[in-house]
Amino acid sequence: xxxxxxxxxxxxxxxxxxxxxxxxxxxxxxxxxxxxxxxxxxxxxxxxxxxxxxxxxxxxxxxxxxxxxxxxxxxxxxxxxxxxxxxxxxxxxxxxxxxxxxxxxxxxxxxxxxxxxxxxxxxxxxxxxxxxxxxxxxxxxxxxxxxxxxxxxxxxx
Amino acid sequence: xxxxxxxxxxxxxxxxxxxxxxxxxxxxxxxxxxxxxxxxxxxxxxxxxxxxxxxxxxxxxxxxxxxxxxxxxxxxxxxxxxxxxxxxxxxxxxxxxxxxxxxxxxxxxxxxxxxxxxxxxxxxxxxxxxxxxxxxxxxxxxxxxxxxxxxxxxxxxxxxxxxxxxxxxxxxxxxxxxxxxxxxxxxxxxxxxxxxxxxxxxxxxxxxxxxxxxxxxxxxxxxxxxxxxxxxxxxxxxxxxxxxxxxxxxxxxxxxxxxxxxxxxxxxxxxxxxxxxxxxxxxxxxxxxxxxxxxxxxxxxxxxxxxxxxxxxxxxxxxxxxxxxxxxxxxxxxxxxxxxxxxxxxxxxxxxxxxxxxxxxxxxxxxxxxxxxxxxxxxxxxxxxxxxxxxxxxxxxxxxxxxxxxxxxxxxxxxxxxxxxxxxxxxxxxxxxxxxxxxxxxxxxxxxxxxxxxxxxxxxxxxxxxxxxxxxxxxxxxxxxxxxxxxxxxxxxxxxxxxxxxxxxxxxxxxxxxxxxxxxxxxxxxxxxxxxx
Numbered sequence: 001x002x003x004x005x006x007x008x009x010x011x012x013x014x015x016x017x018x019x020x021x022x023x024x025x026x027x028x029x030x031x032x033x034x035x036x037x038x039x040x041x042x043x044x045x046x047x048x049x050x051x052x053x054x055x056x057x058x059x060x061x062x063x064x065x066x067x068x069x070x071x072x073x074x075x076x077x078x079x080x081x082x083x084x085x086x087x088x089x090x091x092x093x094x095x096x097x098x099x100x101x102x103x104x105x106x107x108x109x110x111x112x113x114x115x116x117x118x119x120x121x122x123x124x125x126x127x128x129x130x131x132x133x134x135x136x137x138x139x140x141x142x143x144x145x146x147x148x149x150x151x152x153x154x155x156x157x
Numbered sequence: 158x159x160x161x162x163x164x165x166x167x168x169x170x171x172x173x174x175x176x177x178x179x180x181x182x183x184x185x186x187x188x189x190x191x192x193x194x195x196x197x198x199x200x201x202x203x204x205x206x207x208x209x210x211x212x213x214x215x216x217x218x219x220x221x222x223x224x225x226x227x228x229x230x231x232x233x234x235x236x237x238x239x240x241x242x243x244x245x246x247x248x249x250x251x252x253x254x255x256x257x258x259x260x261x262x263x264x265x266x267x268x269x270x271x272x273x274x275x276x277x278x279x280x281x282x283x284x285x286x287x288x289x290x291x292x293x294x295x296x297x298x299x300x301x302x303x304x305x306x307x308x309x310x311x312x313x314x315x316x317x318x319x320x321x322x323x324x325x326x327x328x329x330x331x332x333x334x335x336x337x338x339x340x341x342x343x344x345x346x347x348x349x350x351x352x353x354x355x356x357x358x359x360x361x362x363x364x365x366x367x368x369x370x371x372x373x374x375x376x377x378x379x380x381x382x383x384x385x386x387x388x389x390x391x392x393x394x395x396x397x398x399x400x401x402x403x404x405x406x407x408x409x410x411x412x413x414x415x416x417x418x419x420x421x422x423x424x425x426x427x428x429x430x431x432x433x434x435x436x437x438x439x440x441x442x443x444x445x446x447x448x449x450x451x452x453x454x455x456x457x458x459x460x461x462x463x464x465x466x467x468x469x470x471x472x473x474x475x476x477x478x479x480x481x482x483x484x485x486x487x488x489x490x491x492x493x494x495x496x497x498x499x500x501x502x503x504x505x506x507x508x509x510x511x512x513x514x515x516x517x518x519x520x521x522x523x524x525x526x527x528x529x530x531x532x533x534x535x536x537x538x539x540x541x542x543x544x545x546x547x548x549x550x551x552x553x554x555x556x557x558x559x560x561x562x563x564x565x566x567x568x569x570x571x572x573x574x575x576x577x578x579x580x581x582x583x584x585x586x587x588x589x590x591x592x593x594x595x596x597x598x599x600x601x602x603x604x605x606x607x608x609x610x611x612x613x614x615x616x617x618x619x620x621x622x623x624x625x626x627x628x629x630x631x632x633x634x635x636x637x638x639x640x641x642x643x644x645x646x647x648x649x650x651x652x653x654x655x656x657x658x659x660x661x662x663x664x665x666x667x668x669x670x671x672x673x674x675x676x677x678x679x680x681x682x683x684x685x686x687x688x689x690x
Contacts, residue, residue: 003272003291003292003295006272006274007271007272007273010272010273010274011273014273063295063299065271065272066295066296066299067299093314097314097315099312099313099314099315099316100270100271100288100292100296100312101270101271101288101312101313101314102314
């Protein structure tokens with residue numbers, strides 16, 4: 001069996017076992033393709049994303065885990081390090097600092113950490129980055145909150 | 158008496174060695190070395206050993222350090238002294254294990270964090286991270302294919318440690334022997350690719366050698382394959398031109414942009430037959446050879462019935478002044494370039510002819526040497542020939558140099574016109590003297606060749622109606638010394654009074670060497686045995 005397939009299979013079993021351990025992350029494998037995964041992550045508390053549920057899409061390369069998976073937000077999110085239109089994420093561990101010891105689960109954890117600690121100096125979303133860099137924390141928070149409410153929360157009846 | 162004194166001069170210059178070629182092979186320890194495929198390993202070892210001896214560490218760690226510092230041993234030592242061993246190692250990604258022996262992991266079963274399988278065989282790197290051999294191998298293969306052979310880092314997150322090259326070698330060769338060889342070659346060639354003091358020989362087809370300079374990087378060098386080149390820019394040896402001047406000169410000579418710009422400034426092409434017409438006098442109604450009349454100012458065709466009067470009020474005539482000034486400038490630049498280029502070309506052509514003459518004379522000499530003859534020693538003639546060819550080259554490049562030195566392309570802001578004029582005179586005096594003596598040298602050698610020819614035919618050299626060989630020999634020896642001195646002083650003028658005085662730009666040239674372009678010597682094996690070429 002292909003090394004990447006074997007590893008993903010292991011991760012799949014691990015996810016089933018850990019489901020209860022980490023209620024913030026719901027990692028699901030595509031029924032027909034083990035190289036396609038989706039995840040639902042909860043917005044971290046005490047951030048404008050609190051209460052929202054964000055969907056992530058994983059595309060795993062054949063050389064995984066030696067090469068990183070491609071991850072993007074499917075849910076619209078206002079965050080300096082996420083591209084507002086495409087959902088692309090700027091995170092070092094998904095690029096140069098990738099290590100084969102990372103798993104899809106730990107990538108999700110890293111993304112939650114990124115949501116709580118935006119890196120305004122390398123923005124993919126310049127509007128959001130500029131708000132933070134100019135010290136307008138309130139402006140950033142209210143924008144992020146608004147999009148969380150619009151896109152990441154279930155509509156109230 | 159007179160002969161003696163000249164002989165002494167020659168001796169001073171040439172040295173006492175009987176070898177004919179003595180002047181053209183290096184006698185002093187050369188500052189450049191050839192690195193062949195075979196000696197690459199040895200060259201690398203030398204530097205590795207120096208680092209390993211000073212800082213107590215393994216060969217692979219020394220290599221990692223040197224790759225990180227671009228094979229600059231002095232730099233490694235400087236960092237070591239200034240910032241200490243720990244900092245030096247940390248920067249380059251070296252972790253030295255203190256207790257544990259590197260290699261295969263303990264027998265106890267472990268789960269590899271990468272494949273998440275129970276590892277059958279696992280390896281711990283120096284940094285302490287442990288993964289299964291299969292995953293390591295895959296990782297190495299990916300990295301080698303990504304072209305990162307020289308710095309394969311550990312798989313663990315944020316671990317910058319460089320993997321042990323012996324482990325990489327062993328694991329990869331089990332899977333793919335070919336790739337392991339690639340890895341090996343990349344490591345070796347790092348010594349050439351990542352090294353400021355080493356350059357590939359630019360010969361085409363490539364001879365496979367590289368040249369290492371020991372101290373002065375501004376130099377010209379000859380590879381053992383015979384290719385002579387400038388170490389600074391890897392093009393042909395071009396002093397006294399600086400690398401930038403030479404690059405511009407070659408470009409200028411190659412494209413005819415000068416010609417083209419002169420033609421566009423000074424001619425108008427006929428609207429019918431498209432030949433370029435130059436107008437030397439007369440009015441602006443021009444009739445081409447093909448019979449087509451047209452307006453000189455706008456190039457538009459006019460009717461045959463057109464008269465001067467009817468195009469008098471032509472609107473394009475208003476801009477007459479501007480193009481005229483431009484045209485004059487372009488024409489002046491063109492003439493200037495043509496002047497220097499012609500002389501450059503003339504000396505290059507002479508060089509080629511004299512190279513042929515050299516071959517002829519050398520064969521004459523070798524025949525004569527095998528004969529019973531009064532003249533046995535021809536070293537004076539060989540040195541004279543070498544001097545002639547070398548000086549020819551210097552002369553031709555000096556015209557390219559002068560074109561840029563006294564033009565406005567490079568140094569427009571450096572000198573006032575008056576200063577430029579003074580410097581130009583100074584240089585041209587030197588150049589002229591050299592030129593005169595080189596021509597004399599050439600003439601004498603030509604005549605000597607004829608003498609040798611007669612010698613060969615009649616086995617007698619005291620031909621009454623011909624040149625006196627002894628006198629020619631004396632002339633040659635004197636001229637050889639004079640040209641050398643003159644070349645040298647021209648270089649001194651260039652280095653001290655011209656390039657050395659520049660304020661806004663730096664141009665450096667290879668220093669003058671009487672012996673010509675230095676032949677790089679072969680690196681010796683540690684045992685002192687020369688490596689077969």
